[in-house]
Amino acid sequence: MSSAFDARAPESAAAEPRPAIRVRGLTLAYGERVIQRDLNFDVSPGAIFIIMGGSGCGKSTLLRHLVGLQRPAAGEVFFRDLNFWEAPEEQRKRFLRHCGILYQSGALWSSLTLAENVELPLREYTRLSRGEIRDLAQFKLALVGLAGFGTHYPAEISGGMRKRAGLARALALDPEFLFFDEPSAGLDPLSARRLDDLILELRASLGATVVVVTHELASIFAIGTDSVFLDAESRTQIARGHPAELRDASPDPRVRRFLTRGAED
Numbered sequence: 001m002s003s004a005f006d007a008r009a010p011e012s013a014a015a016e017p018r019p020a021i022r023v024r025g026l027t028l029a030y031g032e033r034v035i036q037r038d039l040n041f042d043v044s045p046g047a048i049f050i051i052m053g054g055s056g057c058g059k060s061t062l063l064r065h066l067v068g069l070q071r072p073a074a075g076e077v078f079f080r081d082l083n084f085w086e087a088p089e090e091q092r093k094r095f096l097r098h099c100g101i102l103y104q105s106g107a108l109w110s111s112l113t114l115a116e117n118v119e120l121p122l123r124e125y126t127r128l129s130r131g132e133i134r135d136l137a138q139f140k141l142a143l144v145g146l147a148g149f150g151t152h153y154p155a156e157i158s159g160g161m162r163k164r165a166g167l168a169r170a171l172a173l174d175p176e177f178l179f180f181d182e183p184s185a186g187l188d189p190l191s192a193r194r195l196d197d198l199i200l201e202l203r204a205s206l207g208a209t210v211v212v213v214t215h216e217l218a219s220i221f222a223i224g225t226d227s228v229f230l231d232a233e234s235r236t237q238i239a240r241g242h243p244a245e246l247r248d249a250s251p252d253p254r255v256r257r258f259l260t261r262g263a264e265d
């Protein structure tokens with residue numbers, strides 16, 4: 001699916017790649033309560049961008065602002081040239097079809113089979129025939145290692161498989177942007193590692209831009225190519241950059257401590 005928003009659009013060789021996402025002066029609040037303020041960062045096309053920080057600092061809240069669920073108290077979010085929150089609702093909705101979102105639980109419909117779950121967005125947003133939709137859903141399930149599980153219900157499979165099924169559904173419309181909220185939450189280390197590998201594979205094969213909320217250090221270092229670090233106390237970002245570089249060389253001891261699990265203390 002190509003579009004004016006296509007983060008995979010070819011760039012001229014000499015030019016700096018245009019950021020896929022730009023966040024400018026963003027303030028996140030619930031009513032009067034400011035959670036984070038003055039957030040500023042770019043996400044490059046094809047990045048796996050980690051939103052990290054301690055518990056309760058506002059990672060999930062930032063993600064909600066990026067996927068159109070919560071309007072900022074101040075500031076702007078651009079996807080390429082689209083000033084998301086300034087755009088009319090219809091345009092925002094159209095854009096969100098280019099985004100795949102994987103929530104913590106996988107958020108599958110329990111009364112639908114895995115195949116039916118993946119078929120849902122295809123039925124809603126495409127004019128493909130029933131047969132094409134069925135084939136595409138099987139293909140997406142195979143992509144996440146769930147070939148042959150299409151007729152299973154969510155309750156009949158493991159937590160790791162549910163996450164992967166949720167991912168197959170997030171991939172249904174070939175998204176240019178993929179958002180993950182704590183993908184490894186509730187998974188054993190091996191299943192978490194498998195999901196990380198899958199995210200890396202999908203990024204490589206689909207060329208999507210990926211944004212991940214996580215505080216799992218293993219995942220951060222395994223998949224992250226760039227990051228922003230949110231601090232709960234000062235309520236703003238205190239570091240930006242490649243996670244391993246921040247661990248080794250961030251001038252801020254709070255960031256190094258977090259990324260070394262306190263080994264610096």
Ligand SMILES: Nc1ncnc2c1ncn2[C@@H]1O[C@H](COP(=O)(O)OP(=O)(O)OP(=O)(O)O)[C@@H](O)[C@H]1O
Nearest residue numbers: 030035053054055056057058059060061062213215
């Ligand atoms: N719907 C809401 N209404 C009011 N306050 C909220 C709401 N959701 C979250 N908060 C508050 O906003 C702050 C940030 O929450 P958020 O879930 O974004 O943090 P987080 O960094 O993702 O946390 P964790 O790592 O523990 O999941 C917390 O203090 C939380 O209590």
